[in-house]
Amino acid sequence: MARGVAVGLGFLIMAVSVGWSQRTDIEVVVEGQTPPPNIAIQKPRIDGTFPNAEKIAGEISAVLHQDLLWTRAFVVMDDEKVNQFAEEDRRSGAVNYAAWNSLQAHYLVETIVRSRTPDTVELDLILHDIRDQQVTEGKRTPNCRANQIRQVVHRYSDVILRRCTGKIGIAQTKFAFVNYKPSQRIKEIFTIDYDGYNESVSQVTQHNSTTLFPAWSSDGQCLAYTSYFSNWADSYIHYVYKRGGTRVFPIAAFPGNNITPSWNPTDQDWLAISLSYKGNPDIFLIRRDGKKTRQLTTTKSIETAPCFSPNGQEIAFTSDRIGYPQIFIMSSDGTNVRPLVTMYGYACDTAQWSPIPVGGPLGDYRIAFRAYALGAARGDIFVVNPDGSGLVNLTQDQADNSNPSWSPDAQYIACSSTRAGGKSEIWVMQADGGNPRRVTYLAGENLSPAWSPAVEP
Numbered sequence: 001m002a003r004g005v006a007v008g009l010g011f012l013i014m015a016v017s018v019g020w021s022q023r024t025d026i027e028v029v030v031e032g033q034t035p036p037p038n039i040a041i042q043k044p045r046i047d048g049t050f051p052n053a054e055k056i057a058g059e060i061s062a063v064l065h066q067d068l069l070w071t072r073a074f075v076v077m078d079d080e081k082v083n084q085f086a087e088e089d090r091r092s093g094a095v096n097y098a099a100w101n102s103l104q105a106h107y108l109v110e111t112i113v114r115s116r117t118p119d120t121v122e123l124d125l126i127l128h129d130i131r132d133q134q135v136t137e138g139k140r141t142p143n144c145r146a147n148q149i150r151q152v153v154h155r156y157s158d159v160i161l162r163r164c165t166g167k168i169g170i171a172q173t174k175f176a177f178v179n180y181k182p183s184q185r186i187k188e189i190f191t192i193d194y195d196g197y198n199e200s201v202s203q204v205t206q207h208n209s210t211t212l213f214p215a216w217s218s219d220g221q222c223l224a225y226t227s228y229f230s231n232w233a234d235s236y237i238h239y240v241y242k243r244g245g246t247r248v249f250p251i252a253a254f255p256g257n258n259i260t261p262s263w264n265p266t267d268q269d270w271l272a273i274s275l276s277y278k279g280n281p282d283i284f285l286i287r288r289d290g291k292k293t294r295q296l297t298t299t300k301s302i303e304t305a306p307c308f309s310p311n312g313q314e315i316a317f318t319s320d321r322i323g324y325p326q327i328f329i330m331s332s333d334g335t336n337v338r339p340l341v342t343m344y345g346y347a348c349d350t351a352q353w354s355p356i357p358v359g360g361p362l363g364d365y366r367i368a369f370r371a372y373a374l375g376a377a378r379g380d381i382f383v384v385n386p387d388g389s390g391l392v393n394l395t396q397d398q399a400d401n402s403n404p405s406w407s408p409d410a411q412y413i414a415c416s417s418t419r420a421g422g423k424s425e426i427w428v429m430q431a432d433g434g435n436p437r438r439v440t441y442l443a444g445e446n447l448s449p450a451w452s453p454a455v456e457p
Contacts, residue, residue, distance in 0.1 A: 035075070036072070036073055036074050036075055037073075037074055037075070037106035037107060037164065038074070038075045038077050038104055038105050038106050038107070039068060039074040039075070039076055039077065039105070039106065039107040039108070039109065039160075039164075040077040040082045040085075040086075040100065040103070040105040040107070040108045040109065041061065041064055041065060041068070041076065041077070041078070041082070041109045042082070042086040042089075042108065042109065042110050042111070043057065043061055043083065043086060044056075044057040044060045044061055044111040044112065044113050045090065045110070045111070045112045045113070046113055046114075047112055047113065047114035048114050048115055049115075050114075050115030050121070052146075053113070053115075056113055056121060056146070056149060057113055059149060059150065059153075060111055060113065060123070060149065060153055061111075063150055063153040063154065063157070063195075064109065064111070064153055064156070064157060065078065066195060067153070067154060067157030067158075067169075067171040067195070068157060068160065068161075070170070070171075070195075071157075071161050071165075071167075071169060071170075071171075072411060073161060073164070073165050073167065074107070074164070077103070077105060081103055082103070082105075085099050085100060085103060095108065095110075095128055097128070097130055097133040100128075100130045101130050101131070105130050106129075106130055106131060107127060107128065107129060107130060107136075107160075107164055108127070108128040108130055109125070109126075109127055109128075109160065110124075110125070110126040110127075110128070111123065111124060111125055111126070111156075112124040112126070116142060116143065117143070119145060119146075120142075120143045120144055120145055121144050121146075121149070122140065122141065122142045122143070122144065123140070123141045123144050123149070123152055123153075123156075124138070124139070124140050125137070125138065125139040125140075125156045125159065125160075126138050127159075127160055127163060127164075136163055137159060137160070137163045139156060139159060147199075150193070150197060150200070151172070151193075154171040154172045154193070155171070155172055155455075155457050156457075157169060157171040158170075158171050158172055158455070158457035159457040161457075162457050167409065168408065168409065168454040168456070168457075169409070169454065169457065170194055170407050170408055170409055170411075170412075170454060171194065171195075172454070172455040172457070173193075173194045173407070173408060173451060173452045173453070173454060173455065174191045174192060174193050174194055174200070174452045175191060175192050175194065175405075175414060175426060175439065175449045175450065175451055175452070176189055176190070176191050176204065176214035176216065176223055176449070176450045176452065177189070177190055177191075177192070177214065177416075177426055177440070177446055177447060177448055177449045177450070178190075178211065178212055178214065178446070178447040178448045179442060179444050179445070179446055179447075180424075180444050180445040180446075180447060181443070181444040182444070182445065185210075186208060186209065186210070187209075187210045187211050187212060187447075188203060188204070188205045188206065188207065188208075188211050189203075189204040189205045189211050189214050189223065189225055189238075190202060190203050190204060190442075191204055191452075192426075192439065192440060194407075194428075194439075194451075195439075196426075196437075196438070196439035196440060196441070198441060198442075201442065204223060204238060205225070205227065205238065205248075207227050207229035208229065209227055209228045209229035210227065210228040211225055211226070211227040211228070211229070212225065212226045212227070212259075212448065213225055213226045213259065213260050213261065213448065214448065214450040215261055215262050215263060215271075215450055216263070216450055216451075216452050216453060217263045217268050217453075218263060218265045218266075218268060218453055219268065219453065220452050220453045220455065221239065222237050222238065222239050222263075222268075223237070223238040223450075224236070224237050224238075224251065224261035224262075224263065224271060225238065225261070226258065226259045226260065226261070230253070232257070233257040233258055233259050234250055234252060234253040234258050235250070235251050235252040235253075235258045235259065235261045235273060236248055236249065236250050236251065237249055237250075237251050237288060250290060251271065251273075251286060251288060251289070251290040252273055252275060252286055252290055253290070254275055254276075254277035255277045256275065256276035256277045256281075257274070257275070257276045257281060258273065258274075258275055258276075258277075259273070259274050259281075259304060260273065260274050260304050260305045260306065261273045261286075262305075262306050262307050262308060263308070264285075264308050264312050264332075265308055265310055265311075265312055265355075266311060266312035267312060268288065269287055269288050270285055270286070270287055270288065271285070271286050271288060272284070272285055272286075272296075272306035272307075272308060272315055272317075272332075273285075273286050273306065274303060274304040274305065274306065274317075275293070278295070280299075280300055280301065280302060280303075281302050281303055281304055282295060282296070282297045282298060282299070282303050283295075283296045283297045283303050283304075283306050283315065283317050283330075283334075284296060285332075295334070296315070296330065296332075296333070296334035297317075297319070297330070297334060297337075299319070299321050301319050301320050301321035302319070302320050302325075303317055303318065303319040303320075303321075304317065304318050304319075304349075305317055305318040305349055305350050305351065307351050307352055307353055308332070308353065309353050309365070309386075310353060310354075310355050310356065310365065312332060313331065313332055314329055314330065314331055314332060314386075315329070315330055315331075315332055316328070316329050316340060316351035316352075316353060316367055316369075317329075317330070317351070318348065318349045318350065318351070322339075322342070324347050324374060325347040325348055325349050326339055326340075326341075326342060326343065326347075326348050327339070327340040327341065327348045327349075327351045327367070327369050328340060329386065339388070340367060340369075340384060340386070340388055341384050341388040341391055343371055345373060345374055346371045346372060346373055346374065347371065347372055347373075347374055348369050348370065348371045348382075349369065349370055350369060350370050350402065350403050350404065351367050351368070351369040352367065352368045352369070352404050352405055352406055353365060353366075353367050353386075353406075354366045354367070354368070354406045354410040354431075355406055355408055355410055355453075356408075356409065356410045357410065358383075358410045358431050364385055364386070365385075365386055366383045366384065366385060366386075366390075366410075366431070367383065367384055367385075367386060368381060368382070368383045368394075368404035368405075368406065368413055369381070369382055369383075369384075369404065370382075370401065370402050370403065370404065370415075372400075377400065378397065378399060378400040378401075378418075379400055379401055379402055380393050380394070380395040380396065380397060380398075380401050381393075381394045381395045381401045381402075381404045381413065381415050381433075382394065383413075383431070392432075392433075393433075394413070394429065394432070394433030395415075395417070395429075395433065396433075398417070398419050399417055399418040399419040399422070400417060400418045400424075401415050401416070401417045401419070402415060402416050402417070402447070402448075403415055403416055403447065403448045403449065405449045405450050405451045406431075406451060407428075407451050408451065408452075408453055408454035409454070410431060411430065411431055412428050412429065412430055412431060413428070413429055413430075413431055414426060414427065414428045414439070414449040414451055415427060415429075415449065416446060416447045416448060416449060420438060423445060424445040424446055424447050425438055425439070425440045425441070425442075425446050426438075426439040426440040426446050426447075426449045427439060
């Protein structure tokens with residue numbers, strides 16, 4: 001097959017986005033369940049005098065509050081009593097556990113910032129368990145530069161969540177996404193912190209071409225993607241070395257299209273990918289060095305966008321074998337192919353499996369995908385159980401919504417949407433579609449978010 005864009009690639013390469021009004025006052029208590037514990041956050045204590053001390057303390061406080069709110073694991077206490085009790089503790093030089101208990105606080109977070117050199121600060125975290133009347137966690141980060149403070153606080157937020165609940169947090173995660181500049185006709189991959197902090201934006205690829213479909217490896221060290229910088233659709237792996245530096249190398253450069261790579265979460269030596277070098281696009285397994293492939297589908301249809309289940313035993317993918325694109329599931333050896341759900345009159349694509357069960361240990365895995373009425377320009381994000389039951393529309397015809405991506409804790413779904421004035425941006429919503437917030441405020445169109453794996457605190 002001649003190298004070029006295969007027929008049907010258009011139902012995958014779409015300018016995507018979502019939009020809602022931003023909201024940060026998140027507090028979730030599920031009826032019939034034990035309410036989350038109350039956590040009080042003291043204003044950071046400034047030890048000594050140094051430039052920008054108040055600004056640094058304010059940033060620490062704001063990041064901690066936002067991170068802990070978005071865990072949905074705590075009720076963050078923020079009132080005059082918290083400030084009053086914190087000031088009394090500072091005057092006495094000791095934590096009055098009885099007073100905090102009377103305020104019904106379960107945990108207390110102290111942070112201390114001090115200057116050690118002209119260019120760095122030292123940042124302490126002290127977590128108190130009020131009920132046990134003891135310090136349950138302490139962390140110190142010396143020699144922290146100004147541009148490192150937010151990431152240190154994100155790590156502290158994940159430490160707090162792990163210590164209090166045993167869960168892995170998402171405060172250290174980020175999005176890879178496609179930034180499209182229409183005037184230049186260039187699409188490149190960027191990253192941004194999960195909270196959308198604008199100064200955390202970093203450009204990953206510089207191919208000066210069309211670059212699409214970012215996908216993280218399960219250790220967060222590699223991004224696979226498709227790019228046309230060689231004038232046709234080949235797929236590459238961008239490797240980020242832990243001690244600095246990067247490497248880009250091809251995994252698929254066969255005649256035809258080599259698109260939508262997806263990592264096996266249980267075996268990072270293998271990816272699923274859509275290849276057309278044998279004719280029409282089919283789903284293949286490919287070794288990460290590109291030296292071995294295994295064909296999984298053999299129909300005359302266009303089959304793209306594979307996504308592994310969390311245990312690596314199944315693959316969801318997009319196929320037009322019924323005449324228009326729908327989501328199908330098969331075993332990872334290519335057997336037991338069946339439709340996820342058949343939505344007559346709708347095209348469906350870009351399925352993404354939740355990394356863990358949704359709704360806690362008694363919940364089930366869910367699959368998010370995009371669906372749009374045939375001929376329509378706008379789509380919605382749906383979720384469904386892997387057996388096809390429980391289909392729910394999360395975005396309800398709120399502009400055009402595409403390319404869902406789950407958070408590592410399965411509490412949130414990111415997607416791109418045109419809801420904010422018609423321009424594609426990255427948005428995040430709860431797994432039930434609630435409390436959406438906008439992540440990107442960048443020039444150009446911002447598309448196809450891929451949420452990075454969780455990081456150990």
